[in-house]
Amino acid sequence: MTQLNPHLPPPFDTSSAEFTLIAQGAESLLYRTTFLHPNTSAALKVRPEKKWRHQTLDKRLTRQRILAEARVLVKLSGEGIASGGGGKKVKDPKLGVQGVGALRGRVPAVWGLDWEKGWLVMEWIEGRTVKQAIYDRDAGDEMGLRALLGEVGRVVALLHGAGVVHGDLTSSNLMLRPLKPETGQEGEEKGVAKPGRLSGEVVLIDFGLATQSVSDEDRAVDLYVLERAFGSTHPKEEALFAEVLAAYGETLGKSGKVVLRRLEDVRMRGRKKSMLG
Amino acid sequence: MPIAIGLEGSANKLGVGIILHPPTRDLTPPSPHDSAYSDDERSSQPSKGTPRSPPVQILANLRHTFNSPPGTGFLPKDTAAHHRRWVVRLVKQAMAQAHVQLEDIDCICFTRGPGMGGPLSSVAIAARTLSQLWDKPLVGVNHCVGHVEMGRAITGAENPVVLYVSGGNTQVIAYSAQRYRIFGEALDVAVGNCLDRFARVLNIPNDPAPGYNIEQLAKKGGIMLELPYAVKGMDVSFSGILARVEEMAAKMQQAETKNEPWLDVATQQPITPAELCFTLQETVFAMLVEITERAMAHVGANQVLIVGGVGCNERLQEMMGIMASERGGSVFATDERFCIDNGIMIAHAGLLAYKQGFSTALSDSGVTQRFRTDEVLINWRD
Numbered sequence: 001m002t003q004l005n006p007h008l009p010p011p012f013d014t015s016s017a018e019f020t021l022i023a024q025g026a027e028s029l030l031y032r033t034t035f036l037h038p039n040t041s042a043a044l045k046v047r048p049e050k051k052w053r054h055q056t057l058d059k060r061l062t063r064q065r066i067l068a069e070a071r072v073l074v075k076l077s078g079e080g081i082a083s084g085g086g087g088k089k090v091k092d093p094k095l096g097v098q099g100v101g102a103l104r105g106r107v108p109a110v111w112g113l114d115w116e117k118g119w120l121v122m123e124w125i126e127g128r129t130v131k132q133a134i135y136d137r138d139a140g141d142e143m144g145l146r147a148l149l150g151e152v153g154r155v156v157a158l159l160h161g162a163g164v165v166h167g168d169l170t171s172s173n174l175m176l177r178p179l180k181p182e183t184g185q186e187g188e189e190k191g192v193a194k195p196g197r198l199s200g201e202v203v204l205i206d207f208g209l210a211t212q213s214v215s216d217e218d219r220a221v222d223l224y225v226l227e228r229a230f231g232s233t234h235p236k237e238e239a240l241f242a243e244v245l246a247a248y249g250e251t252l253g254k255s256g257k258v259v260l261r262r263l264e265d266v267r268m269r270g271r272k273k274s275m276l277g
Numbered sequence: 278m279p280i281a282i283g284l285e286g287s288a289n290k291l292g293v294g295i296i297l298h299p300p301t302r303d304l305t306p307p308s309p310h311d312s313a314y315s316d317d318e319r320s321s322q323p324s325k326g327t328p329r330s331p332p333v334q335i336l337a338n339l340r341h342t343f344n345s346p347p348g349t350g351f352l353p354k355d356t357a358a359h360h361r362r363w364v365v366r367l368v369k370q371a372m373a374q375a376h377v378q379l380e381d382i383d384c385i386c387f388t389r390g391p392g393m394g395g396p397l398s399s400v401a402i403a404a405r406t407l408s409q410l411w412d413k414p415l416v417g418v419n420h421c422v423g424h425v426e427m428g429r430a431i432t433g434a435e436n437p438v439v440l441y442v443s444g445g446n447t448q449v450i451a452y453s454a455q456r457y458r459i460f461g462e463a464l465d466v467a468v469g470n471c472l473d474r475f476a477r478v479l480n481i482p483n484d485p486a487p488g489y490n491i492e493q494l495a496k497k498g499g500i501m502l503e504l505p506y507a508v509k510g511m512d513v514s515f516s517g518i519l520a521r522v523e524e525m526a527a528k529m530q531q532a533e534t535k536n537e538p539w540l541d542v543a544t545q546q547p548i549t550p551a552e553l554c555f556t557l558q559e560t561v562f563a564m565l566v567e568i569t570e571r572a573m574a575h576v577g578a579n580q581v582l583i584v585g586g587v588g589c590n591e592r593l594q595e596m597m598g599i600m601a602s603e604r605g606g607s608v609f610a611t612d613e614r615f616c617i618d619n620g621i622m623i624a625h626a627g628l629l630a631y632k633q634g635f636s637t638a639l640s641d642s643g644v645t646q647r648f649r650t651d652e653v654l655i656n657w658r659d
Contacts, residue, residue, distance in 0.1 A: 026571040026574035050600070
């Protein structure tokens with residue numbers, strides 16, 4: 001077969017689908033493409049080989065990171081490879097299958113991966129980033145913005161309640177997906193809202209730094225990262241961030257209050273560590 | 278012409294340097310009719326509107342290192358005694374070498390921190406004494422800022438992401454709004470400390486430097502064993518890696534005494550100190566390059582500057598070079614004269630601050646073991 005995309009790992013190098021580079025981070029490249037059917041949009045995340053790193057180490061890290069990301073997503077969406085069909089679920093007797101499926105539809109589903117070749121294919125999330133939506137919003141729509149921020153707080157609370165911390169919460173890692181029209185045909189642009197409108201559902205993306213943790217400290221740091229990122233990206237809307245925290249505390253209940261108290265400590269400490277020696 | 282003398286002694290190196298800053302070029306923008314400045318030339322200048330600072334002149338750069346015997350580290354008390362013993366001799370020698378008179382000197386710069394308390398204060402006492410004796414103002418300098426500024430001055434890197442790696446510090450730094458901001462750092466021991474302590478476990482000599490000797494040993498190794506890899510966002514942690522590699526060393530030494538060498542599973546080759554050094558270097562340097570790359574992606578920079586004693590390591594420079602070239606950028610590093618702690622960097626950073634009107638009153642000239650890089654106002658950059 002001819003190599004149509006020599007820069008991509010197999011099997012995508014010989015695929016005739018279209019690949020559009022969406023983002024390039026330090027770790028990975030994100031492409032928009034299609035999966036199985038030309039109307040099914042998919043996100044392809046490629047972790048290219050790092051030539052500066054020893055090959056053995058590089059392979060190990062790529063494998064670990066792709067698997068960690070996929071496991072978190074599969075757990076949260078509660079569908080896909082691991083928990084489907086007759087496969088045995090790993091069950092913690094104390095916790096049950098806590099968190100499985102807690103964010104069904106609110107995180108991209110995993111469709112395939114290959115840790116040897118370094119790729120992960122996920123469901124494509126339609127819509128805009130929350131960052132873009134806030135930039136584009138109608139200036140007078142404070143109600144809409146408050147509602148959106150409350151939605152963000154609720155989704156993060158669900159995530160934490162499921163035993164996962166995201167590790168890199170920013171308004172660019174939150175998508176605002178327009179609500180599907182009644183017919184709900186995928187791949188069609190019907191559901192796209194007017195740019196100024198803030199309606200839709202919030203979907204979490206980019207779990208590259210996510211870890212499974214239920215500690216208050218990790219949760220508080222997760223919120224702190226979001227707060228800092230939000231403050232620097234949306235300085236004018238910074239005061240409304242309280243909406244996120246309020247909704248978070250409401251959704252997570254008692255443990256949410258503990259995390260919010262912890263957040264105050266984290267804020268005081270900031271990133272500052274006193275330097276010794 | 279501004280001349281400064283700098284005294285450094287935050288760890289086991291005592292450094293005395295004398296620097297001269299040639300007067301800054303005319304800052305008024307060139308006339309558009311001036312043929313000496315074509316538009317092309319101006320637009321190719323990396324920074325907007327700021328003229329490149331003229332090269333600094335190093336009049337003297339002397340260093341004396343306190344080395345403890347193999348298997349031991351340097352203790353603050355002995356190191357402070359070493360600095361006290363050598364500081365007068367080094368200052369005299371530097372003054373003679375620089376051919377400067379007392380009246381030529383504008384200020385006495387010294388390291389205020391961070392570092393080890395004993396060595397810092399013994400050198401600070403020397404600086405205060407000189408200041409009183411010669412009637413010159415004192416300038417207290419942040420050691421980390423000294424490294425960054427000297428690296429920039431030597432390499433000409435305009436606005437790089439800086440990896441500062443030494444025995445006491447591990448930081449990824451980028452400049453923003455008159456501060457050197459710390460984007461990532463070691464959460465526990467510094468990378469150089471991790472290497473130094475491993476050298477002690479293997480009884481590798483501390484002369485010229487434990488890290489240097491590990492680097493030479495690692496060149497003979499090639500087996501990659503599995504160590505923990507601890508990158509958290511843009512921060513790193515080395516203590517667990519050190520503990521694991523120490524265990525490996527114990528296993529190797531035990532196998533040696535029993536005369537049944539520990540063989541690598543994949544290659545059936547015996548594990549030697551060289552293999553352990555190789556594995557340790559490859560692992561910790563990969564972590565450092567990774568957080569540097571992340572910081573570069575974050576701030577959108579493509580230049581990297583490596584400073585600090587560990588920055589002399591050629592393997593680290595090589596790895597960083599590959600990473601930078603993959604990102605379409607370049608890496609800047611200096612040799613051991615400027616990488617390893619020295620007096621000239623203190624003189625340089627001190628003189629930059631002094632020219633902005635900064636000086637340290639005698640009553641405020643106490644040293645501090647904790648002195649963060651981002652506490653210093655960098656008002657000589659814009």
